[in-house]
Amino acid sequence: MTRIFSMMLAMALLGLVPEIARAADKFESGQCMTLHNDRKDGPVKDMAVQLQDDIISISFTEWDVPNTEFQTSAKCYPQKGKLECQIDCDGGHVTVSAAPDGAWELDSSLLYSMTGSESLFAVQGVSDTAFLLGKFRVARDTQNKLCRMSPDRVFVGLAPGDISPRVERAEKLLSRLGLLLEFPDTVYDEATAEAVRRFQRQYGLAQSGIIDEPTSQALVSAGFVGTGC
Structure with missing residues (x-):
């Protein structure tokens, strides 16, 4: 019985060799x-796809979503001259x-995860996931x-009186550095401005109390040192 099973397994594996080749x-x-898509082609602006052995990796950017790159990877299996690629954890799939002519055609129903750390550069609130649906x-x-793929880079400063999810992200970083004792929220008040001035003083920046681009870069860098995230 064991010999018969071994022969069947060997035959099955031999059958896969031509398909893999x-x-x-x-x-x-x-x-x-x-x-590289035109705006009229849908929300995806640029996409990069690479296959490494049996793992496909996809990076893409979207129109009107600056400072954000989305990417994912999936395990692929050859089937009838195509690759069927699957993300087991959420059921995402791409054929x-x-x-x-050598091009690849993707039929996607994958859920992609956003990469990178928290950013103060985002102009609008962006979810940490994005659906990529359709044919590419x-x-x-x-x-x-x-x-x-590199997203468009846009920076908008933060100042007292602003109300934005970006303020909360900034306050979380300030709190992590021990510079803000209040619970982080979306309101840029005087306590936030004072915490920013203390941070700017520590890092040799102009003590304006406003999160300009140099302050944002320094804050993101300092806020993630040693966090393991």
Whole structure:
């Protein structure tokens, strides 16, 4: 019985070899594939896709969402000349097909997670996840060495009187540094301004009480040192 089972397993594995070989011919491991969309094509602005062995990684940016890159990865299995890629934890899925001209066509129903730490640069509140739904065509890109997409960079300062989720993020960082004793909220009041001035004094910045771009960069950097997050 054991011998019969072993023979069946060996035959099954041998049957997979040609399919894996065909997939390797169509989907080159390590090659970066990208697309650049017009605004009329939907919310996705740019996308980079890369296959490393059996793991596909996807990075993308969205129109009107500055300072934010979304990315995810999924495990892929060859099936009938295509790649079926799955995220087990949330059921996200993408099918990858190879076009005759060498492009890849993605049919996606994946849930993507936002990467990077908390940022004070975001102009609007952004969820830590984004759905990428639909069909996308990516082409070979030999110039994108990291195979990542960089979002638009926009900075808007924070000053007393502002009410924004960005204020709460700033106050959390100030609290983490021991400079703000109040519970973080969305209101930039005098206590926030005084905490900012103390931070600016410690880091040799102009003591304006306003979170300008140099203060924001220093605050994000200092607030995450040694946090392990």
